[in-house]
Amino acid sequence: MTLQEKIADLRTSALEKLPKIADEKTLNDFRVSVLGKKGKLTDILKGMKDLSNEERPKLGALANEFRDEITSLLESKKSEIEALIIAKKLENETLDVTLPGKKVTKGNRHILTQTTEEIEDIFLGMGYQIVDGYEVETDYYNFERMNLPKDHPARDMQDTFYITSDILLRTHTSPVQARTMDAHDFTKGPLKMISPGRVYRRDTDDATHSHQFHQIEGLVIDENIAMSDLKGTLDTLVKKMFGAERKIRLRPSYFPFTEPSVEADISCFKCGGKGCNVCKMTGWIEVLGAGMVHPNVLEMAGIDSKKYSGFAFGLGQERIAMLRYGINDIRGFYLGDARMSEQFK
Numbered sequence: 001m002t003l004q005e006k007i008a009d010l011r012t013s014a015l016e017k018l019p020k021i022a023d024e025k026t027l028n029d030f031r032v033s034v035l036g037k038k039g040k041l042t043d044i045l046k047g048m049k050d051l052s053n054e055e056r057p058k059l060g061a062l063a064n065e066f067r068d069e070i071t072s073l074l075e076s077k078k079s080e081i082e083a084l085i086i087a088k089k090l091e092n093e094t095l096d097v098t099l100p101g102k103k104v105t106k107g108n109r110h111i112l113t114q115t116t117e118e119i120e121d122i123f124l125g126m127g128y129q130i131v132d133g134y135e136v137e138t139d140y141y142n143f144e145r146m147n148l149p150k151d152h153p154a155r156d157m158q159d160t161f162y163i164t165s166d167i168l169l170r171t172h173t174s175p176v177q178a179r180t181m182d183a184h185d186f187t188k189g190p191l192k193m194i195s196p197g198r199v200y201r202r203d204t205d206d207a208t209h210s211h212q213f214h215q216i217e218g219l220v221i222d223e224n225i226a227m228s229d230l231k232g233t234l235d236t237l238v239k240k241m242f243g244a245e246r247k248i249r250l251r252p253s254y255f256p257f258t259e260p261s262v263e264a265d266i267s268c269f270k271c272g273g274k275g276c277n278v279c280k281m282t283g284w285i286e287v288l289g290a291g292m293v294h295p296n297v298l299e300m301a302g303i304d305s306k307k308y309s310g311f312a313f314g315l316g317q318e319r320i321a322m323l324r325y326g327i328n329d330i331r332g333f334y335l336g337d338a339r340m341s342e343q344f345k
């Protein structure tokens with residue numbers, strides 16, 4: 001068989017096999033076996049060295065023609081196979097628009113955050129500014145500046161977690177009072193601020209007490225501030241938060257940093273005042289401490305207590321939220337149970 005005939009033979013068999021190929025791997029194997037370095041065409045062309053000078057270019061031209069033809073057929077076969085693969089994929093991956101969508105659950109802010117923001121709104125409406133304090137405080141601001149010198153027996157009312165003998169986790173938001181008094185320029189007007197934040201105490205946890213909880217401190221200092229201003233402010237707060245029907249009672253109390261001092265109770269949400277386990281059979285739940293700023297506290301901040309007077313209060317946010325929403329155990333706020341939060345969307 002001449003080389004020309006061998007090429008013709010190879011062409012015939014190639015043209016017969018090619019259309020039957022249906023995948024990329026077989027197509028590639030076929031290309032290597034026909035046109036590859038060790039393929040059939042190369043094998044045939046090895047015989048060229050025995051041809052005459054006239055025959056050699058003719059066979060070369062024939063071989064090139066064959067290579068071009070097969071290469072172009074391989075290309076179109078490749079595109080054909082690729083198109084088939086895509087078509088198959090599309091067939092399997094069709095989008096079923098009738099399937100129900102995945103439900104995206106929407107979160108919501110914690111009920112304590114919501115309560116804080118609500119109280120903030122009420123006070124912003126009355127012209128107060130909102131001030132941040134430090135959760136890690138000095139003994140000086142937490143106690144001494146609040147008229148509680150070292151060894152004062154009233155320190156026992158707020159036992160705390162000490163970091164060093166002078167640095168502690170604040171027991172109340174009242175140190176923010178001293179810090180804002182120090183920073184305030186009274187030539188520019190009265191001081192009216194609230195300061196929400198977390199506080200810590202070595203209290204034993206029960207339905208209404210936690211060792212860490214939240215307070216909102218309030219402070220107003222100006223000339224001629226009287227107890228009636230405090231009463232009116234607390235009344236506005238309670239009416240806006242709980243509605244006019246909820247009863248509030250003020251009873252005399254003692255805080256070293258206010259004189260006179262009061263504590264405010266709100267009628268129990270659970271028993272309406274009859275007495276139950278939530279209010280410890282008293283019918284009332286204590287929500288805040290308040291009073292007229294003690295002259296010593298003003299003087300320690302360099303404020304003339306003969307010219308200026310003020311009132312302050314510290315309310316427990318958890319207690320307010322419990323009363324507002326009928327939550328009967330304070331520990332529910334901190335457990336991180338989504339079912340608790342979801343009720344307050």
Ligand code: FA5
Pocket residue numbers: 171172173174201203208209210211212213214215255257258286287288289290291312313314315316317318319330
């Ligand atoms: C104080 O902390 C004072 N600094 C409040 C104050 C500020 C008085 C300014 C005068 C002037 P008291 O310890 O009573 O006061 O706490 C205030 C409120 O925090 C309480 O009425 C109560 O609502 C809440 N509270 C106190 N202890 C706890 C506790 N362990 N768990 C949850 N809430 C608490």
